[in-house]
C-alpha cells in the first residue's frame with residue numbers, strides 16, 4: 001500500500017501522550033489520527049469511532065483472521081490494532097497519519113513501513129508517571145498497577161525510536177513534536193522532488209534561450 005508520511009507516537013500509559021497527540025493534530029490540518037480498534041471497554045468520556053473503534057473479542061479476532069490489521073498487539077490485557085483501512089484512508093486523503101500505539105505496534109509498523117518516524121514520550125520520572133495515572137481516575141486499582149508495571153517494559157524499548165521527548169512541560173513537549181514533524185518534512189529524501197523540479201525548469205529555460213545569450 002502506498003502511504004503518505006507516517007508518525008508513530010508511543011509512551012507508557014500516563015506519560016501524557018493523548019494530550020500531546022491532540023495538540024499535535026491541532027497544529028497540522030493535513031495530519032490524520034489513526035483510530036485503532038480495541039477490545040478494551042470504553043471510558044465514559046470516549047467516543048466510539050473517534051477515540052477508538054470499540055469492538056468485542058470475536059469481532060477483533062475475525063478481523064485479524066481476515067488480515068485486516070496492519071499491526072495488532074495485546075496491551076495491558078486487551079487487544080489493540082491498527083486497521084489497513086485507516087492507513088488507506090489517510091493515503092487517499094493525501095494526509096500524514098499519526099499512530100498512537102504501544103511499542104509492539106510501533107515495531108510492527110516500522111517493519112512494514114521503514115520510513116515511519118517513531119517518537120517516544122518519556123515521563124519526567126516514575127513517581128510522576130504513577131501520580132498522573134492515579135490522577136486520571138479512569139483505571140481500576142488493578143489496571144493501574146498493571147499499567148505501572150508495564151511502563152518499565154515500554155521504556156526499555158526506547159532504542160527502537162528515532163526521537164525521545166520528555167514530557168516535563170506540555171507546551172515545550174508540543175513544540176518539540178511540532179519541530180520533529182517540520183524537520184522530518186524538510187528531509188532531503190522527502191524534498192528531492194522540489195529540487196529536481198527547479199533543475200528541470202533550469203534545463204528548459206537553458207534550452208529555450210537564444211544562442212547569443214550563451
Ligand code: 5GP
Nearest residue numbers: 036072073075080081082100101102104105
Ligand atoms: P489506552 O487503553 O490507555 O487507551 O491505551 C493503552 C495502550 O495501547 C497505549 O499505549 C496505546 O498507545 C496502545 N494502543 C492504542 N491503540 C493501539 C493499536 O492500534 N495498536 C497497538 N499496538 N497499541 C495501541
